[in-house]
Amino acid sequence: MHMSQTNIAILLSGRGSNAKKLMEIAQSDDFPGKIVVVISNNPDVAGLSIAKKFNIPTYTIDHRLYHGDRDGHEQEIVSILQKYNVQIICLAGYMRLLKHVLLEHYPRRILNIHPSLLPAFPGLNTHEHALERGVKIHGCTVHIVTPGMDEGPILDQRSVRVSGNDTPSSLADKVLAQEHELYPAALKNYLLQLNS
Numbered sequence: 001m002h003m004s005q006t007n008i009a010i011l012l013s014g015r016g017s018n019a020k021k022l023m024e025i026a027q028s029d030d031f032p033g034k035i036v037v038v039i040s041n042n043p044d045v046a047g048l049s050i051a052k053k054f055n056i057p058t059y060t061i062d063h064r065l066y067h068g069d070r071d072g073h074e075q076e077i078v079s080i081l082q083k084y085n086v087q088i089i090c091l092a093g094y095m096r097l098l099k100h101v102l103l104e105h106y107p108r109r110i111l112n113i114h115p116s117l118l119p120a121f122p123g124l125n126t127h128e129h130a131l132e133r134g135v136k137i138h139g140c141t142v143h144i145v146t147p148g149m150d151e152g153p154i155l156d157q158r159s160v161r162v163s164g165n166d167t168p169s170s171l172a173d174k175v176l177a178q179e180h181e182l183y184p185a186a187l188k189n190y191l192l193q194l195n196s
């Protein structure tokens, strides 16, 4: 039986460990989508090298070359996405806030992974904030991207326990291990739901 395939793009800015997990699951025969392009706003990052190993086309659209023209930067990304017929975008450590150009072209079609149990701790430095606040349960969230930062509808979450001797970096490691399981599973579910 031929599975219907959704064309997926990954946007990233750095290390790409979540992106790698998405690339891995997308290789399995029963995955209802294909990662057709990986785009970074930073040149020479590890995430781009990973994509090359998976033989996925990569692009760097360096925001610095747009001198604050956020719309122009996003418009260039959109033209690549259109060239590859992309239907779903996964942000995976993409460290830019999305403006209206991308969001208007892909409403409810952009997913993100965030390292906290939203709506707690939106924004940066989530593990520091979790420790400062003294929460005992922390985790990660996959959500749909909307104009508000880390505000869109939640698709799924995973939790970890915070222990007394956790540091921001030990907590980040624990959460990242959960992110690596959560994001591929949440993406797969989202695609299945889209296609049903």
Ligand code: GRF
Pocket: 012, 014, 015, 016, 017, 018, 019, 092, 093, 094, 113, 114, 115, 176, 179
């Ligand atoms: C992850 O913690 C993710 O939740 C956040 O940025 C980090 C990216 O890490 N949005 P990686 O590039 O996927 O390794």
